[in-house]
Amino acid sequence: MNTYFSELGKRVYARWEKENFSLEAFPAIATKALTEKPPAKHVDLKALMSDFLLKDEQSFQTSSGFGQPELIVYDNPKFYIQLLFWLDGTTDIHQHGFSGAFHVMEGSSIHSEFEFLNPLPVTAHFRLGDLKLKKTGLLETGSTVPILSGNGCIHSLFHLETPSVTVVVRTHSDPGSSPQFTYLPPHVALDPVKEDALTLRRKQLLDAMERTGDDRYASLVNTMVGKLDLERGFFILQNCMGHLRAIGAWERVWKTFAKKHGKAAVMISPTLDEIVRRDALVAMRSSIEDVEHRFFLALLLTVPDRERILAMIGERFPGKPSTTIARWAGELAITTEGGTWILDACFPEDLQVADEEQIPLFLGALDHLIQGGKPPAWLAKFPKVFKSLRESLSNSSWRVLIR
Numbered sequence: 417m418n419t420y421f422s423e424l425g426k427r428v429y430a431r432w433e434k435e436n437f438s439l440e441a442f443p444a445i446a447t448k449a450l451t452e453k454p455p456a457k458h459v460d461l462k463a464l465m466s467d468f469l470l471k472d473e474q475s476f477q478t479s480s481g482f483g484q485p486e487l488i489v490y491d492n493p494k495f496y497i498q499l500l501f502w503l504d505g506t507t508d509i510h511q512h513g514f515s516g517a518f519h520v521m522e523g524s525s526i527h528s529e530f531e532f533l534n535p536l537p538v539t540a541h542f543r544l545g546d547l548k549l550k551k552t553g554l555l556e557t558g559s560t561v562p563i564l565s566g567n568g569c570i571h572s573l574f575h576l577e578t579p580s581v582t583v584v585v586r587t588h589s590d591p592g593s594s595p596q597f598t599y600l601p602p603h604v605a606l607d608p609v610k611e612d613a614l615t616l617r618r619k620q621l622l623d624a625m626e627r628t629g630d631d632r633y634a635s636l637v638n639t640m641v642g643k644l645d646l647e648r649g650f651f652i653l654q655n656c657m658g659h660l661r662a663i664g665a666w667e668r669v670w671k672t673f674a675k676k677h678g679k680a681a682v683m684i685s686p687t688l689d690e691i692v693r694r695d696a697l698v699a700m701r702s703s704i705e706d707v708e709h710r711f712f713l714a715l716l717l718t719v720p721d722r723e724r725i726l727a728m729i730g731e732r733f734p735g736k737p738s739t740t741i742a743r744w745a746g747e748l749a750i751t752t753e754g755g756t757w758i759l760d761a762c763f764p765e766d767l768q769v770a771d772e773e774q775i776p777l778f779l780g781a782l783d784h785l786i787q788g789g790k791p792p793a794w795l796a797k798f799p800k801v802f803k804s805l806r807e808s809l810s811n812s813s814w815r816v817l818i819r
Contacts, residue, residue, distance in 0.1 A: 418464050418489055421497050424449060425490035428585060437494060439515060439590055443562040446517035446585040455521045455583045456558040464489075464499075484579075500582045502575040504702040506717075508608075509547070509572040513596040515565040516586035520555050523580030524707075526714035527561065528552040530570040532597075532605060540595070541607035542647040544683050547599050552719050554711075554732070565593035574714035576707050601690050603683035604650070615648050619655045626659045634665035641673045646680055649673055657688055693813055696760045704748075708733075712744050716759075716813045725817065738787045741817070745782055749775045758782065761812035764804040781805040785818045 428449050435441040468474060468487060475491040483500035490497035495516065502523070509530060528549060535545040547570075555561065555573075563569055563586065573582075595607035618640075625633045637656050641649045653673060660666040674681040697717045704710060711732070715725045729737040749758045756763035756774040761782075763774045780792040781802055795802050810818055 418459070418467060420455065420459050421489040424453070424455075424585070425492060425495075425497055428495065429492060432494070439565075439587065442495070442587060443515050443517055443564055447560055447562045450517055450519040450560045450583065450585060454558050454560065455519055459521065461522060461581065495585065495587050498584045498586070500584060502573075502580040502582070503578055506575065506698050506701055506714075507573045509570060509599040509601065510608075511567050511570045511593075511597050511599075512563055512565050512586075513589050513593045514587045515563055515590050516584060517560055517562045518585075519560045519583040520557050521581045521583050522557060523575060523577035524557060525555045525576060525580060526552060526574040526711065526718065527555045528572050528574075528718040530572075530599065532567055532570060532599060535605070538680075539647050541610040542650070543597070543605040544603055544680060545605060546603060547601045547605075549718065549720060552715075552724070552728070554728075565590035567597070570599060572718065574701070574710070574717060576710045576714070578705065600687050601694075602686055604687045606647075611651075612648075615651055619652065622652075622656060626656075634660060634663060634669065638665075638669045638672050641669060642676055646677050646684075649677070650684060653684070653688060654691060657692070693760070697813055700759065706747070709744060709748060712741070713759075716816065720816060722817050738783075741786060742779070742783050746775075746779055749779060751775060759813055761809050761814055764808055767801055767804055769801065777801060778805060782809055782814065785809060785814075788819050 428445055431445045431449070432438075432442060435445070475488040475496070477488050478486065480486050483498070484503045485501055487499040487501075488496055489499055499521070509528075529551050531548050531550055532543075533546040533548060535543050537543050563584075565587075595610065597605040598608045599605050622633065622637065625636075637652065637660065640652055644652065653669070656669075657666060660669055670685070673684070677684070694717060697713055701710060701713055704713065712729075715728060719725050719728070726737040729740055733740045745758050749756070751757075751771055751774060755765060756771070756778060758778055761778075763769070763778050769777065777794065777798070780794065782805075784792055784795070785806060806818075809815065
C-alpha cells in the first residue's frame with residue numbers, strides 16, 4: 417500500500433471527524449488535503465504501479481468500470497481514494513452521487529461546467545430541460561477541483577494527454593443525490609444505470625435485424641415508436657437512427673415519433689443530432705494523439721461560442737487564433753478511399769474535383785469562412801464548389817467557427 421495515500425486518507429479522516437462527518441464539509445476538506453500536499457509532486461507514479469502489480473497488500477478493489485483502469489489506493493468505511501487512468505476516455509457530461517475532490521496527477525484536461533435549467537421530470541430516470549455551459553477551462557497537472565454531489569456539479573472532462581491520471585477523494589455515496597444523471601445536450605438528462613431489460617433486449621434484437629439485413633426493420637421501428645412512451649421511444653431512436661438514416665427511413669420514423677409526443681419531440685430532435693456530432697468527435701480523439709489537436713477537439717465538443725473558442729486558443733498559443741486553426745486544419749486534412757476529410761467535414765463527392773486539388777480548395781474555403789476578408793482567388797472561378805464546401809462545413813463541427 418502506498419504510504420502517501422495512507423497518510424492522506426488518515427489526514428482527511430481526522431479532519432472530517434472533527435466536523436462530525438458533515439457531508440457539506442467534506443469537499444472542502446478533501447480539496448485542502450490534496451492542495452497542501454499534491455499527489456502530482458509527492459507520488460512516484462511508476463513506483464506506485466509496480467507496487468500495485470507486485471504486492472498483495474492493497475486496498476479493497478471495486479468492480480467499477482470507470483477509469484482505464486480504476487485503482488483504489490485507500491479505503492475506509494466512510495470514504496475512499498481512487499486513481500483513475502484515462503487512455504482515450506472522455507467523460508460524459510454528468511453529475512455525482514458522491515462528494516469530495518479530484519486532482520490532476522498527470523496530464524491535463526479541458527474541464528467544462530454546466531447547469532440544467534427548467535427541468536421537467538418525465539419519469540424518475542428521464543428528464544427534459546435546457547443544458548447550458550457555465551464555463552470551460554484548462555486543468556493543468558497539479559490542479560484540484562471540489563466535487564459536490566447532485567446537480568450542483570454538472571461537468572465533463574476531455575483528457576488531452578495519454579495517459580491522464582486523476583486522484584479522487586470521495587464518499588461512497590451521498591443520501592438524496594441519486595440518480596446520478598448523465599446529460600445529453602441540449603435537452604435530455606437520463607439515469608445511465610437504469611435501463612429496463614425489455615428495452616435492452618429489443619435494441620439487441622433490432623441490432624441483429626440490422627446486421628442480417630431484415631427488410632422489416634424500418635417498419636417495425638416505426639410501429640414501436642408510435643406505441644412506446646417518450647423515454648423508451650427515445651432510447652429506440654437513439655439506438656436505430658444511424659441505420660434508419662442509412663436506409664432512407666429516418667424521416668418517416670421521426671414523423672411518427674413527433675406526432676405521438678408533440679412539444680416534447682421538439683427537444684428530442686436537436687439532442688439526437690448532437691449525439692451524432694459528439695460521438696464523431698469523441699471517436700476521433702482515440703485516433704488523434706497530438707495534444708494541440710486534442711485541445712481543439714475539446715473546444716469544438718464543448719464550447720458553443722465562436723468568440724470563446726478563439727479566446728481560449730489565443731490564451732494558449734501565440735499569434736492569431738485563426739492562423740493557428742488554419743495550421744491545425746492543414747495538419748488534420750486527409751484523403752482516403754472514402755474521400756477527403758477535415759475532421760467530420762467531407763469534401764462533396766459530386767463536385768468531381770481531382771484528388772490532389774481537394775485539400776487546397778477545402779482549406780481555402782474553410783479559412784475564408786472563419787476569417788472572412790478577401791475571398792480566395794478561385795472562388796469566382798468555382799462558385800458551385802465554394803457553395804458546396806460551405807454547406808459541408810456548416811453541417812459539421814466546424815459550424816461554430818463559421819461567420
